[in-house]
Amino acid sequence: MIRILVVDDSAFMRKVITDLIAKMPGIELAGVARNGKAAVDFVKADSELDLVLMDVEMPLLNGLEALKQIKQFSSVPVVMLSALTNQEVTIEALESGATDFVEKPTNIMAIKDDWIREFFAKIKAASRQQRRPLSRRREVAPTATTSGQVKTSLELRRNLKAVVIGSSTGGPRALLHLITALPARLAVPVIIVQHMPKGFTKTFAERMDAEAKPKVSEASDGMLLKNEVYLAPGDYHMVIKDGRLHLNQEPKMHGTRPAVDPLFDSAAAYYGQNLVGIILTGMGKDGAEGMGTILAKGGYTIAQDKDSCVVFGMPRSAIEKGVVNEVLSLDQIRIKLEELVR
Template sequence: MGRKIKVVVVDDSALIRGLLREIIDAAPDMQCVAVAPDPLIARERIRELDPDVITLDVEMPKMDGLEFLSRLMRLKPTPVVMVSSLTERGTEIALRALELGAVEIVAKPKIDIVNGMNNYADEIREKIRAAAQASVQRAAMPAVPPSHTADAVLPKQSKPLLKSEKLIIVGASTGGTEALKEFLQPMPADAPGILITQHMPEMFTRSFAARLDSLCKITVKEAEHGERVLPGHAYIAPGHSHLLLGVSGANYICELSQAPPVNRHRPSVDVLFRSAANVAGRNAVGVILTGMGKDGAQGMLEMKQAGAYNFAQDEHSCVVFGMPKEAIAAGGVDEILPLREIAPRLLHWLNTKGGRATRI
């Protein structure tokens, strides 16, 4: 038999690292030459061992897998198989991984991990073999766009306009498609207008809005530039543009902008939240749901400083406790709740003269 395929396994779970090593080493044509619990250690192992294939998780300490993948493809292109519970085919994370240069994707089982991984053993080995044959090219340009702040889209204002109409402003990313469904379904037909930024590829936002519209009492649609924000309606940022809250006369309106990405995202949650701080001030209620990264943390703090009351999804109910964690750490959050409790509590707060709950 010829030379074995050399594989480096990168995953923060010791259990998964061990299972993947066993699966790889059980095949006569491949060998797990190293395992690493985070991308920084992985970088050293890759330099030392020059593997043929890398298996890579998404959620890891020190640097998430997508950022590591992007850097790897710019500096040392190597075939990568993503192995993560977040890379089910068709999800925004899976699509992003493929865009950044991953060759294959395997979804980790969410329950009974040991048996589930063993059931996937043949698939994992076949995908490693396929990846080892792949030709990957060095990225000619950075795959991740520059990380601007919301200043690239609009300046921060110190005095919001004074209106009485309440609004709900929501940001989400990884896991947000299901979280938004659970948040929006309890909303009554006369709920305040809702503006939503969900990190999602352009081709999916319109159909995503239509799906939510079919499941909710309120009307849910993809936002259009210049349209009035109405009670009983939710407006989802299209995947190609930032969504901002604006005003026209006495009305709140949706504004769309194709300004540079902020926190590497367009649409960006920080942009939406800053616009709400600028325009609505204390008449806005902010909500930050599950998501990877820090987009929305600074904007939520600005909303709070402008008088808004803000909710964050708790760690236990998040798919990824990244964006809520960063918003909490920044000091922009008033209440931290399980997903199922956010909508009822928010509606109660709105119905009690602006809320009397103690801020955290």
């Protein structure tokens, strides 16, 4: 049974969320709190919590500050409830340790089934986040998972033309960790799909651009690829054709748009053996097919290891499919990526 604390200053929103939780199998309401201070006190008193679902804007102590305090003494997963107007604070919350966020429904009087399905999926995924001691870090040796030989950065750099990256739950924090290690001048473009709603991707791209040395942009249709970092916009699939990024609103894949597979498939078709694909933390199996396409075209594939993932779903799907050359921790991917693009 997944035990959840719901934190929101709006009595109506608390009622909406708790009523939804009551209908979801395997989930139990552990309690409610009206502000961030009450949430911090509740988490301190209840060590058996599986998840905190917390509003961003609240009196006494807002969701961001409450999150930061909780993360000082607990590894309980925290999912933020965010309105579209809270984009910047939401991105900062993800950077500060929030597992994920759920965009509040635009019409809480008529919540759509798609929203409910996504809400439930995110709660289930976040609750499975590995609870680790706060200070624990460990190094793991690189692991080859196919019969293909593990290649050094030097070997891969010789003919490298691009790097593509896919991520979902836990991805924003992981991506910030990677992108901030890159040099100001890149030898190849780095192209990213992160599962994130429309509006939030622009804010996230701006956040990465502010913190990283190379230029980071939210992609636009027809954008010419340069040796910079590009992020797919929310609600659009992104593909590569003729050296440009193209956006479309074809049906969702794996329940999401943007999806990783369209980018990976198109990049493999365009760059062939001169491509490196990286799959990071996230729920589901998006990216596994695309990793297979990259490998089949002679490219090289890397997956994040279980211990450094927030949710191991996407990397695990690719590994189990047998389409990963190398499994690395997030810190090892950070080092390898920096070596590849300099």
